[in-house]
Every structure is written in structure tokens, then in C-alpha cells.
Amino acid sequence: MARLVLNADEIAGEIKKRNAKKVLLQAPAGLKRKIVKIIPKLEKDTKAKIFFAANSCFGACDIPLGEIETARPDLILHIGHAKMLNRKNVVYFPLSYEFTSAEKKRILGVLLKKLKKVGLKRVSGVASIQYIGLLKWLAKESKKHGLNIVVKKGKSGIAGHVLGCETSAASSNTKKIVFVGDGIFHALGIVKNEGKDVLALNPLSCSAQWLGLENLYEMQKKHNALLLKAQQAERFGIVISSKPGQYNESLALEAKKILEDNGKKAIIIVADDITEQALIDFSLDCYVIIACPRLADDLPNWKVPAISFEELLLLFGNDRKTT
Numbered sequence: 099m100a101r102l103v104l105n106a107d108e109i110a111g112e113i114k115k116r117n118a119k120k121v122l123l124q125a126p127a128g129l130k131r132k133i134v135k136i137i138p139k140l141e142k143d144t145k146a147k148i149f150f151a152a153n154s155c156f157g158a159c160d161i162p163l164g165e166i167e168t169a170r171p172d173l174i175l176h177i178g179h180a181k182m183l184n185r186k187n188v189v190y191f192p193l194s195y196e197f198t199s200a201e202k203k204r205i206l207g208v209l210l211k212k213l214k215k216v217g218l219k220r221v222s223g224v225a226s227i228q229y230i231g232l233l234k235w236l237a238k239e240s241k242k243h244g245l246n247i248v249v250k251k252g253k254s255g256i257a258g259h260v261l262g263c264e265t266s267a268a269s270s271n272t273k274k275i276v277f278v279g280d281g282i283f284h285a286l287g288i289v290k291n292e293g294k295d296v297l298a299l300n301p302l303s304c305s306a307q308w309l310g311l312e313n314l315y316e317m318q319k320k321h322n323a324l325l326l327k328a329q330q331a332e333r334f335g336i337v338i339s340s341k342p343g344q345y346n347e348s349l350a351l352e353a354k355k356i357l358e359d360n361g362k363k364a365i366i367i368v369a370d371d372i373t374e375q376a377l378i379d380f381s382l383d384c385y386v387i388i389a390c391p392r393l394a395d396d397l398p399n400w401k402v403p404a405i406s407f408e409e410l411l412l413l414f415g416n417d418r419k420t421t
């Protein structure tokens with residue numbers, strides 16, 4: 099069965115290389131229980147004091163500033179994501195899935211079958227960081243079956259690597275795109291940004307599904323109902339994420355000005371984790387969320403009306419262009 103490789107010796111090596119005496123570990127939810135198991139070994143091998151951040155960690159943009167300020171570690175190890183931010187003493191430690199040969203062949207079989215069905219011989223290939231190795235292998239093996247998977251570097255500098263909010267590696271002149279990863283979060287982001295169909299190949303379930311603009315239209319219908327509510331709202335909360343890779347104060351101030359110019363009332367709210375529960379107590383008519391761009395996809399499912407900055411511009415931006 100595929101397994102995420104968490105190599106305690108490599109992590110200990112990283113700590114020793116930097117001669118760190120106090121280390122703050124940070125990881126996304128799904129990894130926390132695995133990391134807990136290696137902490138005694140890290141402490142024994144490195145003699146460093148190890149602290150583990152409990153706060154949520156949704157992406158590489160999310161560095162635990164509060165814990166850093168309080169605990170003052172000399173090394174912060176962000177485990178599970180590839181490097182995104184340049185921060186003093188913060189080291190990213192991405193992880194990869196390992197597959198047996200039989201598993202890899204099965205995954206390749208699913209991919210070839212899906213693409214053969216639509217007669218494609220050339221596609222772009224991208225993956226989330228944990229599957230970059232598998233993507234490379236698929237690209238190499240596919241050639242033997244007459245399929246060309248184009249893998250190019252995007253902004254992260256790693257060939258084929260995409261984030262939920264950064265999909266430039268998927269931009270190319272191919273008609274369709276293959277995304278290798280679990281879940282459809284990244285794949286939908288690519289559909290949105292590239293306007294092309296994406297085959298979401300999930301190596302863990304060994305399955306694949308096509309996602310396209312029709313999936314986005316479904317989501318858009320829910321957004322339209324929300325826009326009507328937002329248009330009639332009088333009191334707004336502009337919610338700005340305090341996560342270092344998401345914090346955008348100037349956009350929040352701009353949103354406030356746009357609303358006030360349109361005769362609305364607006365206050366700015368700062369939050370680490372932006373959830374509907376955190377906003378209910380403010381009891382405002384509508385919220386404008388300035389945070390991870392992909393959070394916008396969830397907003398129609400919230401109990402409180404909330405829109406993105408782009409939607410605010412559509413409603414009240416007048417002559418200002420959407421970004």
C-alpha cells in the first residue's frame with residue numbers, strides 16, 4: 099500500500115545540520131499523529147528541545163507566527179509542504195508518497211485507459227508535492243505507450259508542481275491536463291485558472307475523474323444567490339487572514355473604501371482561521387473574505403453570507419477591474 103515517507107533520520111539530520119537547540123515543528127492535520135511518534139527519536143538523536151505547533155496548517159503559506167514569537171525557536175521545520183515563503187529560520191520539509199511497482203503499474207493503467215477513451219496522445223502533467231516523483235515516473239512510462247505527458251516548471255521552480263492557489267505549471271498548449279494527487283481541490287483550481295478539462299488521477303484510490311467548467315458552473319449557481327444577498331447588505335465585515343502568506347492589508351483597506359464609497363458600513367476583522375463560527379458573533383449582514391483564494395469555493399455553503407474580494411468588485415467596484 100502507498101505510504102507517505104516520513105524519515106526521522108533525515109529530519110534529525112536537518113536539525114543537526116543547522117545546529118538547532120530549540121525546534122518548532124509544524125505540519126498539516128493529517129500528518130500530526132505520524133510526527134508525534136518520531137519526536138522521542140528526534141529529541142534523542144539531536145539533543146534539541148522539540149516543540150510541536152497545534153494550530154491549523156492548511157498550506158505552505160501558513161507559518162505559526164504566534165508560536166514563533168512566544169517560543170522563540172532557532173529552527174522552524176514546516177513538514178509536508180514545499181517552500182513558499184522566505185522566512186528567517188523557517189525550513190520547509192516536503193514529503194512524498196512511495197508506491198510499489200505493482201501499484202505504479204495499476205495507476206498507469208487507469209491513466210492510459212481514461213486518456214485512450216478520449217483519444218488524447220499529449221497532455222500536461224502536474225501534481226501536488228507528495229506525488230511529484232510519481233508524476234515523473236508516469237511521464238517516463240507513458241512514452242512507451244505513445245502518450246506524451248508535458249511536465250513543465252511553474253513559479254515554485256519544481257517541475258509539475260502546483261498548489262491550490264498557484265497552478266502556473268499547468269499552463270501549456272495542450273488541450274487537457276492530468277493532475278496527480280488526492281482530492282479535487284487542486285484539480286478544480288486548475289480548471290478555474292486554465293479553463294481546461296482536468297483529469298484528476300487519485301493514486302491512493304487508483305481512480306480518475308474528469309473535471310471541467312461544468313463543475314465550476316454548478317458552484318457558480320450557488321455563488322449567484324449569495325451575490326444577491328451581498329448586494330442588499332448594509333453592514334459588512336472585511337475579514338483578513340493573519341496567515342503570513344495570505345495577509346493582504348492593502349486589499350482589506352481597498353475593500354473598505356469601495357464599500358464606504360457605495361454608502362455601506364464596513365469594519366476590518368483579523369482572523370487566523372477564518373470559519374463561519376468565528377464570524378457568527380459579529381452579527382454583520384455580509385463578510386468579504388481576503389485570504390486563501392480557494393476559500394471562496396466554500397463560501398456558498400456557509401451559514402453567514404460571505405463573498406470574495408473579486409465578487410465585491412463585481413458588485414460594487416464600478417470602473418475597477420477584477421484581478
Ligand code: SF4
Pocket residue numbers: 156157158159160261262263264343344389390391392
Ligand atoms: S493560499 Fe491557500 S491554496 Fe495557497 S498555499 Fe495557502 S492554503 Fe494552499
